Amino acid sequence: MRTALVIGTGLMGTSAALALNGRGVDVYLQDHDETVARTAEALGAGTCAAPPEPVDLVVVAVPPAHVATTLAEAIGGGRGRGYLDVASVKGGPRRDLDALGCDLSGYIGTHPMAGRERSGPLAATADLFEGRPWVLTPTAATATDVLNLALELVALCRAVPVVMDADAHDRAVALVSHTPQLVSSMVAARLEHAEDSAVRLCGQGILDVTRVAGSDPGMWMDILAANPGPVADVLADLSSDLAETVTALRALQSADDDKRRGGAAGIEDILRRGNAGRAKVPGKHGAAPKPYEIVSVLIGDQPGELARLFADAGAAGVNIEDVRIEHSAGQQAGLVNLLVEPRSAPVLTAALRERGWALRQ
Numbered sequence: 001m002r003t004a005l006v007i008g009t010g011l012m013g014t015s016a017a018l019a020l021n022g023r024g025v026d027v028y029l030q031d032h033d034e035t036v037a038r039t040a041e042a043l044g045a046g047t048c049a050a051p052p053e054p055v056d057l058v059v060v061a062v063p064p065a066h067v068a069t070t071l072a073e074a075i076g077g078g079r080g081r082g083y084l085d086v087a088s089v090k091g092g093p094r095r096d097l098d099a100l101g102c103d104l105s106g107y108i109g110t111h112p113m114a115g116r117e118r119s120g121p122l123a124a125t126a127d128l129f130e131g132r133p134w135v136l137t138p139t140a141a142t143a144t145d146v147l148n149l150a151l152e153l154v155a156l157c158r159a160v161p162v163v164m165d166a167d168a169h170d171r172a173v174a175l176v177s178h179t180p181q182l183v184s185s186m187v188a189a190r191l192e193h194a195e196d197s198a199v200r201l202c203g204q205g206i207l208d209v210t211r212v213a214g215s216d217p218g219m220w221m222d223i224l225a226a227n228p229g230p231v232a233d234v235l236a237d238l239s240s241d242l243a244e245t246v247t248a249l250r251a252l253q254s255a256d257d258d259k260r261r262g263g264a265a266g267i268e269d270i271l272r273r274g275n276a277g278r279a280k281v282p283g284k285h286g287a288a289p290k291p292y293e294i295v296s297v298l299i300g301d302q303p304g305e306l307a308r309l310f311a312d313a314g315a316a317g318v319n320i321e322d323v324r325i326e327h328s329a330g331q332q333a334g335l336v337n338l339l340v341e342p343r344s345a346p347v348l349t350a351a352l353r354e355r356g357w358a359l360r361q
Ligand SMILES: NC(=O)c1ccc[n+]([C@@H]2O[C@H](COP(=O)([O-])OP(=O)(O)OC[C@H]3O[C@@H](n4cnc5c(N)ncnc54)[C@H](O)[C@@H]3O)[C@@H](O)[C@H]2O)c1
Pocket: 007, 008, 009, 010, 011, 012, 013, 030, 031, 032, 033, 036, 061, 062, 063, 064, 066, 070, 086, 087, 088, 089, 111, 112, 113, 114, 115, 116, 117, 118, 119, 120, 121, 219, 223
């Protein structure tokens, strides 16, 4: 692929453009808000100039409700050899495009399973897609050249291609993305009118559960409106788990021993099923989840502390597999949890102690 046109230079479009531009593709940028396209250009994602000739690949990264019309316009204008979109829902846009009478052989629906709770080009990063699944939904009508262009895009973004049927994709993301978004919003909504004295106690657990509750409601309205049935199906199953959990908790308050035992069994069941489900969530780079050991280090909240810690781990020859930071409420300090291979944990612990770091057991 030598040239690409990215239409919609927000978080997704600019991230893809940065990755492509960084790997030698000439990227043209277009957004219906010109200042957004100019911002992406200033970030080094490509140029706002119009492409002098049809590009190899047109990447449409606009909100789901605008995908079909934007694609139809680009296809009608003969702007590329191949066309794809990155919208979070796949069945609807394809049907809409079909209804607009477009030739679908040059189009493939795709969805990178990477993102953030922030929108716009300033939130974009060239490595957003690295190691993440990128779903491709070819049909019998999709030209082989176009599938190959999509695979090349995925490779240039260092993502992992996953081929799926569009409707199966929509059911899958209802489970792993759209319902979690709603549940995160619902948990966070409980805090809206909570007492300050309660909110002050928020710790890492609620931060983890509510991160995506900070997402743009406009974009999520679009996504949910394009996938309401599958999301409602998952939420209905969840609501029967919720109802059973409430019943079990009420039974725990009972004076009757048998009822309390039944309640405890119900709660334990949901907690154990939760462990089993969590164990299925893929680990780093989409691989099977690996058990890491955590080395916890207390650091001061000041410039250079993290860099010094990582350098000391590097000097000990230990690869940090993942890192999580807990910020202490009301203190200029934080707890850095370094996740390492079990065999590296004693090596790292000894090396950090020797260099004077305060370790937490
Ligand atoms: N944010 C995520 O986590 C995520 C992840 C995967 C896929 N997606 C999908 O990617 C797409 C873009 O999402 P985003 O997070 O980058 O949103 P964003 O709001 O950051 O960017 C969307 C951009 O599209 C532009 N736009 C809107 N209508 C347009 C039109 N008709 N023509 C040209 N530009 C137009 C907007 O001005 C905006 O700059 C959506 O379809 C979304 O479902 C998002």
